[in-house]
Amino acid sequence: MPLIAFAAFLFTEIETSDRDALRAKTAADARTLGRIVERHLHDMTSTLRLLAVFPELEQGDLEGFQSRTQHILSSHFLYLLLVDESGQQLLNTRVPYGAPLGPMSDMLSLEAALANGQVSVSNMFFGQTGQEWVFNVTLPLPETLRHVGAALILTQGTQQIEAVLSRELIPAGWNVTVVDQKGLVIASSGTDGPPSATPFPHHPHDGFRRFSDAVEYRQDGEVMVSGYARLTAFPWVIVLSGPLAAVQSSVVTWKLLVFGSIALIALSMLMAYLVARHLGRSITGLSRMAERMGRGEVVAPLETRVIEVNQISIALCNASFDRSEAESRVHLLLRELVHRTKNVLTLVQAILRQIARQSATKEEFQEAADSRLQGLAQSVELLAQENWYGVSLRELIDQHLSTVGVSLEQRAIAGEDFVLGVSAVQNLGLVLHELATNSIKYGALQSPQGCIHISWSCAGSRRDEPAVLLEWRGGGGPPVAPPQRSGFGSIIIERHAAAAFSAGVTLEYRPEGLYWALHAPWSALRKEGTTNPLDAVAENLASKAAE
Numbered sequence: 008m009p010l011i012a013f014a015a016f017l018f019t020e021i022e023t024s025d026r027d028a029l030r031a032k033t034a035a036d037a038r039t040l041g042r043i044v045e046r047h048l049h050d051m052t053s054t055l056r057l058l059a060v061f062p063e064l065e066q067g068d069l070e071g072f073q074s075r076t077q078h079i080l081s082s083h084f085l086y087l088l089l090v091d092e093s094g095q096q097l098l099n100t101r102v103p104y105g106a107p108l109g110p111m112s113d114m115l116s117l118e119a120a121l122a123n124g125q126v127s128v129s130n131m132f133f134g135q136t137g138q139e140w141v142f143n144v145t146l147p148l149p150e151t152l153r154h155v156g157a158a159l160i161l162t163q164g165t166q167q168i169e170a171v172l173s174r175e176l177i178p179a180g181w182n183v184t185v186v187d188q189k190g191l192v193i194a195s196s197g198t199d200g201p202p203s204a205t206p207f208p209h210h211p212h213d214g215f216r217r218f219s220d221a222v223e224y225r226q227d228g229e230v231m232v233s234g235y236a237r238l239t240a241f242p243w244v245i246v247l248s249g250p251l252a253a254v255q256s257s258v259v260t261w262k263l264l265v266f267g268s269i270a271l272i273a274l275s276m277l278m279a280y281l282v283a284r285h286l287g288r289s290i291t292g293l294s295r296m297a298e299r300m301g302r303g304e305v306v307a308p309l310e311t312r313v314i315e316v317n318q319i320s321i322a323l324c325n326a327s328f329d330r331s332e333a334e335s336r337v338h339l340l341l342r343e344l345v346h347r348t349k350n351v352l353t354l355v356q357a358i359l360r361q362i363a364r365q366s367a368t369k370e371e372f373q374e375a376a377d378s379r380l381q382g383l384a385q386s387v388e389l390l391a392q393e394n395w396y397g398v399s400l401r402e403l404i405d406q407h408l409s410t411v412g413v414s415l416e417q418r419a420i421a422g423e424d425f426v427l428g429v430s431a432v433q434n435l436g437l438v439l440h441e442l443a444t445n446s447i448k449y450g451a452l453q454s455p456q457g458c459i460h461i462s463w464s465c466a467g468s469r470r471d472e473p474a475v476l477l478e479w480r481g482g483g484g485p486p487v488a489p490p491q492r493s494g495f496g497s498i499i500i501e502r503h504a505a506a507a508f509s510a511g512v513t514l515e516y517r518p519e520g521l522y523w524a525l526h527a528p529w530s531a532l533r534k535e536g537t538t539n540p541l542d543a544v545a546e547n548l549a550s551k552a553a554e
Contacts, residue, residue, distance in 0.1 A: 029254060030221040033234030033247055038219055040175060040183055041236040041245040043325070047171050048144060048241055050332060051085070051161050052126050055146040058087065059159055067155050069097065073104045084167050086137070088160040092121060097156050101136050109135070111160070113143050120145040120158055128241040130187040131165055131204065140165045140204050142193065151534065165194045165203055172196035174324065176308055176317055181249025186215075188242040198249070207246070215244050223251065289316040296320060300327045303334070387433075397426040397534040400435075404461060407439040411447060413459065422463035426534040434507040435532070441499045442479055442523060449490075451481030451520045458483045470509055472528040481520030489516040508532065 058064070063072035069089065076087055077100045089098035094117055096108035111117065116129035129143040144161045172183050173196045182197030186207045195201055201208070211224040212235055221234030233248035289311045296306045306327045309320040401424045408418055427435065443452075443459070451457035459481055466476035481487070490497070497514075500523060505512045510527030 026223070026251070029232060029251070030223065030234065033232050034219050034221040034236065035234075037183075037221075037234040037236040037245050037247040040172065040247060041238050041243075043175060044168065044171060044185060044243065044245060045238045045240060047168070048128055048238075051144045051163070052146065054080075054085070055126070055144060055159050055161055059146060059148060059152070064089075064155055065152060069155075070104045073098055073100055076100060080161075084163060086162045088143075088162060089156040090117065090158055090160060092157040099136060101162075116143050116145045117158055117160070120147045128243070130189050130242075131191055131193045133204075134162065137162070137164070142168075142187075169194035169196055169203075174307070176310060176321060177247075178249060178254050180253035181247065184246045184248075186244045186246060193243065212246070285312060286316075289313050292316075293319055293323070296323050300330070303330070305331050397428055398432045399424050399426050400463070400532075403427060403432060403436060404439060407436060408443050408459070411440070411443045413443055413447070413452060417452060417458050419458060419460045420462070421460075425532075427532055428534045431508070431532045434504070438500050438504050438525075441496045442521075445496055446481055446484075446521065450487060451484030454484040456483045457481065457520075466526060469511070469526055469528045472530055474526055475529050475532060477525040477527070479521070479523040481522075484520060486518045487516050487521055 058076055061072060061075065063069075063075060072089075073087075080087055080100060087098070087100045088096055088111060090096050090111050094110045094114050096111055098104070099106075099108055102108070112135050113129045113132050116127045120127035124147055126147075127143075127145045129145070131140055131142050133139070134141040141162050141164050144163075146159045148156060148158055168185055172185070172194060175183070175196075177183055177197045180198050182195055182200035184195040184200055184207065185193040187193050190207050190209075192201045192203050192205050192207050194203055211222050211233060212220070215235055215237065219234070219236040221232065224231055224233070230251040231248060232251050232254075233246060235244055235246045237244050289309065292309045292311070293316065296309070299306050300323060304327065306324055308324040309316065311317055311320075400422070401420060404420060446452040446457070446459060451459060459479065461477075461479055463475055463477040466474050468474050501512050501514055504510060504525055508525060508527035508531040510525050510531065513522070513524040513526075515522040
């Protein structure tokens with residue numbers, strides 16, 4: 008009797024400990040589910056940041072921007088909006104481009120994003136365009152893109168959040184619910200979950216005051232367990248709840264205590280065999296999941312009775328999904344790289360054709376081609392170091408002068424530095440390389456006492472826009488005389504410079520040194536004025552080659 012009493016006390020303590028552990032595990036599982044939902048929102052945020060650097064958006068080509076993004080996003084049930092500060096839609100991939108658009112339905116998230124300059128996730132609301140319950144992820148655009156719009160918004164139906172939750176392993180009879188900041192149910196998955204767009208019950212969590220917690224309560228005479236966790240970066244809450252009986256083993260009865268000792272050895276041996284057999288099958292299943300992942304497939308988690316195996320299978324499922332998403336992003340970046348590479352090759356082809364027209368011998372052609380392609384390579388290298396964002400004017404000048412061997416004592420640079428656009432880096436790099444090479448061969452830099460003076464400043468207007476005057480002066484070298492014939496170098500520094508920048512070009516062969524000046528609109532040089540990268544250069548030189 009004392010032994011049986013001690014066993015009963017021990018099992019009571021074990022049951023109490025199990026309940027405490029279950030509450031802790033429920034809260035931990037809610038946090039895990041929260042991280043899964045949060046990763047989905049972070050992926051949407053990353054997608055927005057990637058879309059914000061598309062060149063079509065920077066150029067204001069909204070039709071091209073919608074055409075390019077629509078087929079990428081539609082496969083993930085995502086829709087893109089571009090709005091101004093008043094909430095007026097400028098673009099919506101749910102409808103054809105050019106269709107009439109009204110103001111957006113959710114102004115609160117837009118105002119929050121514009122006020123703090125950070126990504127904002129909305130509460131759920133009924134979208135007028137899609138006629139469904141949706142939520143928004145809003146990214147405010149930087150000042151350099153405010154001429155296009157105020158914010159980019161990704162809209163997704165709440166059923167996609169439910170699809171994310173449905174991929175996770177939830178105990179039978181339990182449900183997981185996502186609640187927004189207003190206390191409305193965004194989505195739920197599992198058994199007897201509250202329907203979407205309904206208020207979540209205030210009981211038993213009393214307003215989710217903590218970051219994460221779990222409680223027990225009674226509902227219709229049944230003991231229930233409910234745990235919740237707030238998302239760390241977004242104003243949503245994940246709630247995991249269900250009946251205690253669905254996850255807790257039955258209480259050991261007195262009869263089992265009496266007869267348990269008799270069958271203990273046999274039962275232990277049988278259980279050891281069954282567990283070993285089940286573990287073997289589970290590990291085989293994990294091995295097959297790993298093989299499918301190696302082939303690039305997205306795998307579903309296994310459902311076994313071994314918690315550790317389930318956790319590993321969930322981790323493999325998440326990893327396979329993350330890998331698939333990463334491969335999609337890599338393919339998108341590769342398409343961008345192919346576009347830029349084709350433009351560079353077009354530019355190289357145009358340069359070589361023009362040089363061939365001006366060269367009398369193979370050696371002359373090779374020397375001229377090596378020089379120009381080296382200058383182009385320097386500009387491309389600078390842009391690659393800056394992720395094709397742009398390069399400062401001083402950095403571009405220093406790079407090209409240093410490449411051809413102009414020392415610091417032979418150069419003088421004056422002007423307030425600014426960032427050049429991608430197209431301007433290519434165009435101006437060709438011109439600077441040509442001017443520096445000519446100065447070494449025929450101009451001021453033939454003499455060790457020679458010097459190059461480069462300066463720029465605001466200079467009235469050009470084509471009804473504020474303009475800049477960029478000047479190149481040589482001095483301290485031998486007297487300069489006009490060349491006997493005009494070669495490819497003259498085309499670069501005169502005709503190409505004028506066409507590429509919509510500028511006026513002055514070229515004078517003064518006795519004290521060469522004078523070259525470019526009077527161009529600021530928008531043709533500065534980053535915010537950039538048009539199609541490399542395209543202007545390639546088209547201009549290609550037309551010259553065709554002549």
